[in-house]
Amino acid sequence: MSVKITYFVHGTTKDNDQDLATGWAQGELSELGKKQAKELGQQAQGMYDVVFCSDLQRAIDSADLAFGERFKIIADQRLREANYGDFTQKHTNEFKDDLVQYIDHPFPGGESYRDVEKRVSDFIELLKKSYKGKRVAIVAHQGPQLALDVLLKGKNWEQAIAEDWRHAKAWQPGWEYTVDDGI
Numbered sequence: 001m002s003v004k005i006t007y008f009v010h011g012t013t014k015d016n017d018q019d020l021a022t023g024w025a026q027g028e029l030s031e032l033g034k035k036q037a038k039e040l041g042q043q044a045q046g047m048y049d050v051v052f053c054s055d056l057q058r059a060i061d062s063a064d065l066a067f068g069e070r071f072k073i074i075a076d077q078r079l080r081e082a083n084y085g086d087f088t089q090k091h092t093n094e095f096k097d098d099l100v101q102y103i104d105h106p107f108p109g110g111e112s113y114r115d116v117e118k119r120v121s122d123f124i125e126l127l128k129k130s131y132k133g134k135r136v137a138i139v140a141h142q143g144p145q146l147a148l149d150v151l152l153k154g155k156n157w158e159q160a161i162a163e164d165w166r167h168a169k170a171w172q173p174g175w176e177y178t179v180d181d182g183i
Contacts, residue, residue, distance in 0.1 A: 023084030027058035041066035082143035085110025
């Protein structure tokens, strides 16, 4: 019996507006981000058995605005953004054009994408164990979504990074993933 995941990204933050990398900083939703989260809640037509989000404030606030009136929301630190270490609160053009170098090697003072993959893999094990046959919504960040592409869509990290919807700004109200018994 599989677990169906709909993955949502948090709303735009004040850091996003300035092209700053928030990483493990809490981040504050901008007025646009608050509006996006409220609209997401209206656009997300699916019924979910549970809603998870990252434990970083921008994801918690987005999840609350989108789903808080209808669902209990569980914050989970395994869904955090990649720890950008020394790049936290720095302009994204300092490093985001070459993310593949951080697949196996950590961001200076931070973690690698393999570390994010391990966290998300552990989260998937929780879903397999406790949420078989359920529909799960997740509100989180870029790193965990790329890890889901690697773990559940069969992409390698280079592909996941190269095909990330953020390059084309091809946002949509949710991405679908399936956790099968065999994964």
